[in-house]
Amino acid sequence: MIDLRRLHVLRAVAHYGTVTAAARALHFTPSAASQQIRQLARDLGVDLLEPQGRGIRLTPAAESLLAHADAIQARWDQAELDLRADHSEPAGPLRVSGFPVAVSVLLAPMAVRLRERHPRLTVGIQELGVTESFDLLFEGEIDLSVVEATPYNPPMSDVRYDQQPLLDDPFDLVVPADHPLAGRERADLADAAHEDWIAPVPDSPCRPHVLSACGAAGFTPSVVHHALDWNVTAHLVAHRLGVALIPRLAHLTPHLPIARVRCTGNPHRKLLTCTRGGAHERPAIAAALEALRELAPSAVV
Structure with missing residues (x-):
C-alpha cells in the first residue's frame, strides 16, 4: 500500500526541484523529507532519487510513479467533492490570489459580488506573483488564482492545474x-x-x-x-x-x-484563471469563476 503522504513529498520534490525546497514548502526538515522518500522507495522496492552532480534527480521509476500520483491526487480531490455534493450552497473560506492589477480590477470586485450573493462564503485575497500562485495551488494553500500567461507557466496539459482563459x-x-x-x-x-x-x-x-x-x-x-x-x-x-x-x-x-x-x-497579454485539477466544480470556486467571467468583459475598456 502506498502512503499518500510520502507520495506527496515526492511530488513536491519534483515540483520544486530539490529536497530542501520541497521540505521548506511542506514545513518539514530536509532530513525528514528525505526519510519519507527513502521509506517510499523501500515500500515500492525501487530507487526514486539518484545523484546528479551536487544535486539529485528523479529516476525513471519515480517519473512513472509521478504520472500516477497526479492522477491519484485528482481522483482524491474528486472524491472529496463527491462527499460534499449535498452542500451545494457556496460556504466557508475561499482563498484566492493574483498579481496587483488582477487583485485591484478583478478579485476585489469579485469578493464584493460573492459577499452579496453568498453570505456564508468568506473570501480571502493574497497578492502574489505567478510562480508563487502556482506553488500555493500545488500545496493546497489557495483555491483559485488569476495569473498572466507566460512562457514559464506549467503547460496547459499539466493535470495538476485547470487553467482557463479569462480575458485579453x-x-x-x-x-x-x-x-x-x-x-x-x-x-x-x-x-x-x-x-x-x-x-x-x-x-x-x-x-x-x-x-x-x-x-x-x-x-x-x-x-x-x-x-x-x-x-x-x-x-x-x-x-x-x-x-x-x-x-x-x-x-x-x-x-x-x-x-x-x-x-x-x-x-496583449492573456489572463487565466487557475485552480487545482478538478477543483473548478467545487461550489465556492464555481461561484468565484462565474463572478470573474461576468466582470471580465467590462474590465477592459
Missing part, C-alpha cells in the same frame, strides 16, 4: 502628452523604434510580452529604464525619459502629462 488585456503605447504620437487614435509601434524605452524589470512576467510586441513590429527596443510598478513607469514617461507599453487594465495616476495610444496589431 491589450497594451497601450504610453508617451508624453506633447509627443508627436500622442494625438493619434492608433499608433504603429515601429514609429517608436528609435525612442528610449522604459520596460518591466527582467524577471517581470510582462517583460517578454513587451519585447515580443516590439520584435513583431520589427525592432528591438533601446531599454534605458526598468520599473516594476506600472505607475512608476508612467511617471518616468511623464518626465520624458522614454516611452512604454502599459496594459490597459493598469490604472495609472490621474492627471499625469501622458497619453495612452492604442496599438496596431493589438499586442
Whole structure:
C-alpha cells in the first residue's frame, strides 16, 4: 500500500526541484523529507532519487510513479467533492490570489459580488506573483488564482492545474502628452523604434510580452529604464525619459502629462484563471469563476 503522504513529498520534490525546497514548502526538515522518500522507495522496492552532480534527480521509476500520483491526487480531490455534493450552497473560506492589477480590477470586485450573493462564503485575497500562485495551488494553500500567461507557466496539459482563459488585456503605447504620437487614435509601434524605452524589470512576467510586441513590429527596443510598478513607469514617461507599453487594465495616476495610444496589431497579454485539477466544480470556486467571467468583459475598456 502506498502512503499518500510520502507520495506527496515526492511530488513536491519534483515540483520544486530539490529536497530542501520541497521540505521548506511542506514545513518539514530536509532530513525528514528525505526519510519519507527513502521509506517510499523501500515500500515500492525501487530507487526514486539518484545523484546528479551536487544535486539529485528523479529516476525513471519515480517519473512513472509521478504520472500516477497526479492522477491519484485528482481522483482524491474528486472524491472529496463527491462527499460534499449535498452542500451545494457556496460556504466557508475561499482563498484566492493574483498579481496587483488582477487583485485591484478583478478579485476585489469579485469578493464584493460573492459577499452579496453568498453570505456564508468568506473570501480571502493574497497578492502574489505567478510562480508563487502556482506553488500555493500545488500545496493546497489557495483555491483559485488569476495569473498572466507566460512562457514559464506549467503547460496547459499539466493535470495538476485547470487553467482557463479569462480575458485579453491589450497594451497601450504610453508617451508624453506633447509627443508627436500622442494625438493619434492608433499608433504603429515601429514609429517608436528609435525612442528610449522604459520596460518591466527582467524577471517581470510582462517583460517578454513587451519585447515580443516590439520584435513583431520589427525592432528591438533601446531599454534605458526598468520599473516594476506600472505607475512608476508612467511617471518616468511623464518626465520624458522614454516611452512604454502599459496594459490597459493598469490604472495609472490621474492627471499625469501622458497619453495612452492604442496599438496596431493589438499586442496583449492573456489572463487565466487557475485552480487545482478538478477543483473548478467545487461550489465556492464555481461561484468565484462565474463572478470573474461576468466582470471580465467590462474590465477592459
